[in-house]
Amino acid sequence: xxxxxxxxxxxxxxxxxxxxxxxxxxxxxxxxxxxxxxxxxxxxxxxxxxxxxxxxxxxxxxxxxxxxxxxxxxxxxxxxxxxxxxxxxxxxxxxxxxxxxxxxxxxxxxxxxxxxxxxxxxxxxxxxxxxxxxxxxxxxxxxxxxxxxxxxxxxxxxxxxxxxxxxxxxxxxxxxxxxxxxxxxxxxxxxxxxxxxxxxxxxxxxxxxxxxxxxxxxxxxxxxxxxxxxxxxxxxxxxxxxxxxxxxxxxxxxxxxxxxxxxxxxxxxxxxxxxxxxxxxxxxxxxxxxxxxxxxxxxxxxxxxxxxxxxxxxxxxxxxxxxxxxxxxxxxxxxxxxxxxxxxxxxxxxxxxxxxxxxxxxxxxxxxxxxxxxxxxxxxxxxxxxxxxxxxxxxxxxxxxxxxxxxxxxxxxxx
Numbered sequence: 001x002x003x004x005x006x007x008x009x010x011x012x013x014x015x016x017x018x019x020x021x022x023x024x025x026x027x028x029x030x031x032x033x034x035x036x037x038x039x040x041x042x043x044x045x046x047x048x049x050x051x052x053x054x055x056x057x058x059x060x061x062x063x064x065x066x067x068x069x070x071x072x073x074x075x076x077x078x079x080x081x082x083x084x085x086x087x088x089x090x091x092x093x094x095x096x097x098x099x100x101x102x103x104x105x106x107x108x109x110x111x112x113x114x115x116x117x118x119x120x121x122x123x124x125x126x127x128x129x130x131x132x133x134x135x136x137x138x139x140x141x142x143x144x145x146x147x148x149x150x151x152x153x154x155x156x157x158x159x160x161x162x163x164x165x166x167x168x169x170x171x172x173x174x175x176x177x178x179x180x181x182x183x184x185x186x187x188x189x190x191x192x193x194x195x196x197x198x199x200x201x202x203x204x205x206x207x208x209x210x211x212x213x214x215x216x217x218x219x220x221x222x223x224x225x226x227x228x229x230x231x232x233x234x235x236x237x238x239x240x241x242x243x244x245x246x247x248x249x250x251x252x253x254x255x256x257x258x259x260x261x262x263x264x265x266x267x268x269x270x271x272x273x274x275x276x277x278x279x280x281x282x283x284x285x286x287x288x289x290x291x292x293x294x295x296x297x298x299x300x301x302x303x304x305x306x307x308x309x310x311x312x313x314x315x316x317x318x319x320x321x322x323x324x325x326x327x328x329x330x331x332x333x334x335x336x337x338x339x340x341x342x343x344x345x346x347x348x349x350x351x352x353x354x355x356x357x358x359x360x361x362x363x364x365x366x367x368x369x370x371x372x373x374x375x376x377x378x379x380x381x382x383x384x385x386x387x388x389x390x391x392x393x394x395x396x397x398x399x400x401x402x403x404x405x406x407x408x409x410x411x412x413x414x415x
Contacts, residue, residue: 031129034327039137042328043078050081051329055113057086058267061291061352069345074336080329085109089118096127096321107323110330114162115316116154117396122319123161129320131160135331138338139163142358148392149315150357155228155395162317163334166346167355168284169313169386170212170306173379177301178279184308186220186247193254199279201256201263201272204411205403209266212284214406215394216311218244224312224391232397238405248410262411274298284314286386287353290377294350302379310389315357344370349377355386 029037029045037045051074057063063084071082092112099107114122122128133139143150143164150164151157174182178199183189193200203210221244230236252259256278263269266282273281274297283289292298318337320330336342340363343356360368376382394402 028326029328031322031327034331035132035135039135042135042331046326046329046332047079049326049329050083051326051333052108052110053082053084053113053333054087054092054109054111055084056089057084062354065346065352069351070333070337070342073342074333077336078329078332080332082333089114093118093121093127096122096323097125099323100125100127105323106325107321108325109321110324110326111333112319112321113165113316114319115314116393117399119153119158119162119317119319120156120396123156123159127322128161129322129324129327130162132320132331133158133160133163136163136335136338138335142338142340142343142362144359144362147359149313153317153396154314154393154399156397158317162319163338164357165316165318165337166343167313167315167357169286169355169390170216170282170284170311171286171289171304171381171386172280172282172306172311173273173289173298173302173304174280175273175276175299175301176303177299178276182305186217186307189217190247190251193251196279197254198256198258200254201259201269201278202282203266203269204262204264205406206400207263207265209269209282209284210262211399211403212312213282214244214248215399215402216307217247218402219312219391220307220309221247224394227394227398228392230395230398232395232401234401234405237398237401241402241405245405245409248406252410270297285353286355287347287349287376287380289379291349291353293377293379298379304379304381306381306386306389308389310391312393313386313390314393340367340370344374347371347374349375349380353380355383 034042053066063086066082066084071084074080074082092109096107096109139145145151149167153162172182183192202213205211205214218241222240226240230240256272263272269278269281272278286304289298289302289304293300293302318334320327324330338358340358343358346352346354347356356371360371363371
C-alpha cells in the first residue's frame, strides 16, 4: 500500500513537471498565432515562464538594472522569470545565422539588445520575428511612433521588427579644473589639442565610442546631410570624408603618445581620464559623467559639452529572434520596459542614466513627475539642450566603410 501511494505521488510529481515544462517548451503559440491574439491572452501564455535577454554585458549599471529592477518587476507583475545572458552582439548574430542555416526552429534567445549595422544585418538575413511592435500597448500609448528615430535605425527602416529601448547622444567629457574653455567645433578642438599636447586622444574604431567620435568630426567638417542617402560605395564615401581624414592625420602629433597608439576601447580612455592622464574622454551616454561622479570614479569637477553644430544621437532597440522559444514572454517583457515607470527608473544617473524613449507629451501629470523628479547632476546637459543639438546617425551600411577608411589611413600615417 505504501509503495502504491509513493508510486502515485511520484507519477503526480512527474505529471506536474511535464505540464510545467509543456507551458514553457511545448505549448507555446507560433509567432503568427501570437500576432493574432489579444493582449490578455498573451499575458496568460507568458505567465509562469522564463524569458532570456541577450545583449552587451560589459556595463555593471546596466546589468544591475536588468538583473534586479526589471527581473523583480516582471516576476511580481507577470510571474515571468528573467534570465540575462551577456554576449557580444557579433556572437549573437553568428549564432542566429548558424541556426537559420541549420533550420533550428527553437533557439535559446528570446530578446536581443540590438541597433545600427547589427540590426541591418539581422533584418537583411531574416533573423528576426515580426513585425511585432503594434502588439505592445505601451508602444502605442507612450511612444511617438511617427518619429524618425523610432521608424529608422541608423537610417534603415525598422518596420516593426524592433522596439525602442532607450536613447543616447554623443557628448564630450572634460575636467573643468584643467580645461578653461571647451572647444565648440573641430577647429577649436585642434587648437585645444595643440595647446595641450599629449592630453587628448580617442578610442580607435571600430570601438563603438571611438567610431562615434570619428563620425561626429566628419559631420562637423562636411555636414551629415549628404550621407543620409549615400550609396554604400567605398570610393564615394572616401571622397566625401577625405577632409576629415586629413583632419585626423593633423591631430596625430599632438595626441597622447603622439598618436602612435590609440586606446583599444572606451573603457581604457575613461580610466586615463579618471587618472588625470588625459583631460577629456567621451561617451554615447550623456548621463554617464554624472553617474561616475556619484560613484567616485570621476572627479567632482567633471562636466560635459557638445559641439555647436550638434552631436549624433541614436535609439537602441530590443528585437525578438525568428526562433525565440518564448515569444509571448518576450512581448510582455519589452512592453514593460516601455512603461513610464521602467523608463524613468533607468533614466536616473546612479541607476544607468539611459535617456527615455517615451514621449513626454503623451504622459499624464503623475507619469511626468517620475521624470521631473530625477536629479541629473551637474555634469549632465539638460535634455532640451541635447535635443536642440542632436543630429541623426549615418546609415548603418556606411559605418563599417568609414571605420575601414580610418583604419587604413590614420593610425599608420605618421608612424
